[in-house]
Amino acid sequence: MATAILVDGGYFIKRFRRIEPDNAYNGKRAAECLHRWAVSHLSGKNRDRSDLYRIFVYDCPPYKGKQHNPISKRSIDFSRTEEARFREEFHEALVGKRKLALRLGHLSSDVRWTIKSRKVDELLKGRISIEDLQPDDVRIDTRQKGVDMRIGVDVTSLTLKSQVDQIILIAGDADFVPAAKIARREGIDFVLDPMWQSIPKGLHEHIDGLRTTCPRVKRRA
Numbered sequence: 164m165a166t167a168i169l170v171d172g173g174y175f176i177k178r179f180r181r182i183e184p185d186n187a188y189n190g191k192r193a194a195e196c197l198h199r200w201a202v203s204h205l206s207g208k209n210r211d212r213s214d215l216y217r218i219f220v221y222d223c224p225p226y227k228g229k230q231h232n233p234i235s236k237r238s239i240d241f242s243r244t245e246e247a248r249f250r251e252e253f254h255e256a257l258v259g260k261r262k263l264a265l266r267l268g269h270l271s272s273d274v275r276w277t278i279k280s281r282k283v284d285e286l287l288k289g290r291i292s293i294e295d296l297q298p299d300d301v302r303i304d305t306r307q308k309g310v311d312m313r314i315g316v317d318v319t320s321l322t323l324k325s326q327v328d329q330i331i332l333i334a335g336d337a338d339f340v341p342a343a344k345i346a347r348r349e350g351i352d353f354v355l356d357p358m359w360q361s362i363p364k365g366l367h368e369h370i371d372g373l374r375t376t377c378p379r380v381k382r383r384a
Contacts, residue, residue: 164328165216167321168201169314171334172222173307176253178335178358181380188245190252196377198260203376204331204356216327218263219317221310223270225250226303233276235298266317268309277304311338318342322349329353331374335360340369347371 175197180187183196201218227242241247257265278286282300285291314332319342321327329352332339339355346353347369354372355362359379367373 165214165326166205166329166331167216167317167327168204168218168331169317169333170197170201170218170220171310171314171332172220173310174335175220175333175358176222178360178377178380182358182378188249190249190254191256193249193253194256194260197257198263200377201331201333204354204374215262216321218260219266219314220257220263221266221268221313222250222254223268223307223310224254226270226274226305228274230274230276230303232298232301234296234301237298241303266310266313268307268313271306271308273306275304276301314339315342319345322346322351327351331356333358335362337363337366340366343369 176193179193179196183192186192197220198218202215205214225241225244225247227247229238229240231238254265254267257263278296278301282291282296286293314334315338318330318332318339321330322345328350330346331354332343333356335357343353352371353369354374355366355370356375357373358377359375362373
């Protein structure tokens with residue numbers, strides 16, 4: 164039988180940027196690492212690359228609209244931002260990888276500005292006031308739609324069609340639990356890779372193993 168590897172793209176990018184901050188906006192490098200770290204799961208335990216059914220990556224296209232920064236009042240074309248260029252380069256590099264399928268959801272049309280978390284902490288502690296906020300202290304909040312659903316549908320489909328005997332999920336939240344329950348009831352070996360991020364204790368009962376293949380986040384000197 165074979166192994167399917169499913170990757171939550173948004174989660175992967177966040178962890179990749181912690182692991183390789185110098186390559187935070189290098190889409191080709193991110194795609195290369197994703198593929199290499201995913202395939203590394205097949206080493207040992209009587210498995211090799213020939214056992215790979217497919218790598219599925221779930222993400223959304225970048226936001227390309229225009230918005231006015233609420234602090235500076237200046238218009239920003241997000242199609243020209245570093246983030247948009249990164250996401251497009253990342254996706255383009257992924258589709259060229261062997262045995263990899265890119266599953267794209269979409270972004271919600273409800274786009275809002277939000278204050279960055281570190282500045283929220285300073286506001287709550289009274290260190291700064293709203294008047295002290297700078298244009299770079301806010302960001303747009305875009306929400307992905309259809310990504311979790313696609314992961315759940317693919318886990319269920321792979322399981323019920325008996326296409327694999329092992330599923331490895333690179334993710335970090337509990338949204339996968341209902342699909343994982345179906346897979347495990349059908350005898351699928353379900354392994355979670357949270358990329359060295361800690362997970363709630365309660366999640367352990369819904370998986371068959373915990374394994375990470377990427378490097379650990381380097382501590383700052």
